[in-house]
Amino acid sequence: MDISQALIAIEPILASVRAGTEDTLKDLAQRFDGVRPASVRVAQSDIDKALRQLDPAIRAALEVSIARVRKVHETQLLTSVTEEVVSGATVTHRQIPVDRVGLYVPGGNAVYPSSVIMNVVPAQIASVKSIAVASPAQSDFAGLPHPTILAACALLGMSEVYAVGGAQAIAMFAYGVEGLCEPADLVTGPGNIYVAAAKRALRGLIAIDSEAGPTEIAILADESADADEVASDLISQAEHDIHAAAILVTTSENLADSVVSALAVRAGKTKHSARIIQSLNGIQSAIVLVDSVAQGIDVVNAYAAEHLEIQLKDTQSAAQKIRNAGAVFLGRYTPVSLGDYAAGSNHVLPTGGCACHSSGLSVHTFLKGVNFISYDKQSFLDIAETVITLAQAEDLPAHGEAISARFSERKNSGE
Numbered sequence: 001m002d003i004s005q006a007l008i009a010i011e012p013i014l015a016s017v018r019a020g021t022e023d024t025l026k027d028l029a030q031r032f033d034g035v036r037p038a039s040v041r042v043a044q045s046d047i048d049k050a051l052r053q054l055d056p057a058i059r060a061a062l063e064v065s066i067a068r069v070r071k072v073h074e075t076q077l078l079t080s081v082t083e084e085v086v087s088g089a090t091v092t093h094r095q096i097p098v099d100r101v102g103l104y105v106p107g108g109n110a111v112y113p114s115s116v117i118m119n120v121v122p123a124q125i126a127s128v129k130s131i132a133v134a135s136p137a138q139s140d141f142a143g144l145p146h147p148t149i150l151a152a153c154a155l156l157g158m159s160e161v162y163a164v165g166g167a168q169a170i171a172m173f174a175y176g177v178e179g180l181c182e183p184a185d186l187v188t189g190p191g192n193i194y195v196a197a198a199k200r201a202l203r204g205l206i207a208i209d210s211e212a213g214p215t216e217i218a219i220l221a222d223e224s225a226d227a228d229e230v231a232s233d234l235i236s237q238a239e240h241d242i243h244a245a246a247i248l249v250t251t252s253e254n255l256a257d258s259v260v261s262a263l264a265v266r267a268g269k270t271k272h273s274a275r276i277i278q279s280l281n282g283i284q285s286a287i288v289l290v291d292s293v294a295q296g297i298d299v300v301n302a303y304a305a306e307h308l309e310i311q312l313k314d315t316q317s318a319a320q321k322i323r324n325a326g327a328v329f330l331g332r333y334t335p336v337s338l339g340d341y342a343a344g345s346n347h348v349l350p351t352g353g354c355a356c357h358s359s360g361l362s363v364h365t366f367l368k369g370v371n372f373i374s375y376d377k378q379s380f381l382d383i384a385e386t387v388i389t390l391a392q393a394e395d396l397p398a399h400g401e402a403i404s405a406r407f408s409e410r411k412n413s414g415e
Helices: 003-019 022-033 044-052 056-074 113-125 147-155 166-175 193-202 227-238 253-269 273-280 293-303 315-319 336-341 377-393 397-404 409-413
Strands: 081-086 089-097 100-104 130-135 161-163 186-188 216-221 245-250 286-289 307-311 327-330 367-375
Touching: 003 022, 003 166, 003 193, 022 166, 044 147, 056 113, 056 147, 081 377, 089 377, 100 113, 100 166, 113 130, 113 147, 130 166, 166 186, 166 193, 216 227, 216 293, 227 245, 227 253, 227 273, 227 307, 227 336, 245 253, 245 273, 245 293, 253 273, 253 286, 307 315, 307 336, 315 327, 327 336, 367 377, 377 397
Parallel strands: 100 130, 100 186, 130 161, 216 245, 216 307, 245 286, 307 327
Antiparallel strands: 081 089, 089 367
16 A cells, blocks of 8 residues: 555545534534534533543653653744845745644544644644644544543643544544634644545645654664564564554674574563554555665665654764664664654654655744845845846846836925
């Protein structure tokens, strides 16, 4: 299954949401989630109830994660910058938040309150005025999103929450649904291949963060790495989805053999062994033997993994040569799982090779740069002939006339 096939599969879903109503979303929930929610918009009372009933230990853990993610992301705020081009002429670059965002939180094989945090916190720091969250309806919870997801929304003050998942959630945010949900300017968040396909199909109508589809982990390691730890890290990401990719790139044949043995033991013992084993045995997962660390760096840069771990004798030196990765985890005490929850970094990251051109979710995702230009009379007159010359060179004389119209003798004499 690749994204081109998924694009074909979701076409009728996008079309039905575009022309549909809230009932359309309810029908799709019944079809894909096995439950028809009484209301697509989650009532505030249900959000508040989820927080009241949340296990205190989980609440404390979520609050720690929120604090760390907030601390890291607050450093990403950019201030306005003004440059005086010449005397009397300035260009000010301002970062302005988008007006409205739709944040997607997956809810298929697992529960992701951590994704609520990763989406909402940077949007709040960016001062986005209108924030909506969507997560799939759950048959076990009478058509509501999972209560832990709702509790995380409550902790962050989110009141606009929808019980809708998959490609239809992205379409709802892109097109809007009359009387239910206003269209968004930007949609962010991870999801399965259908969510990624919907984001690709609707890009342009909406902005997106990246195509954050099925998860990936690549580990660059030498003989100094611990095979059992490497195996546990590969399994941690294979746990997400049968389509998840787990890649070990190593210079050590002994490590490769030891990791294979450790995977056989660990994968069979863990809770979600069936999907983990299917992921590890899929064509998207592999162990790659390389002749040198330098060649390994070339491989991982070409692969552009969502998550890249580096476990080498000289981890820091190798890290300086990494160009393409969603996030890079350095050393044995920095596994990907740490970044999934409480490192402070964001776990909404580009997949499918998109890390060669796209960044992970951040405060910057929710801001757009706008230039404010101001020239006084003298600085305008000083540059006027240059602009006219360039306009004539491009055969766009009206551009030049918009300049010359401002410095005629009659106008200047009247000023």
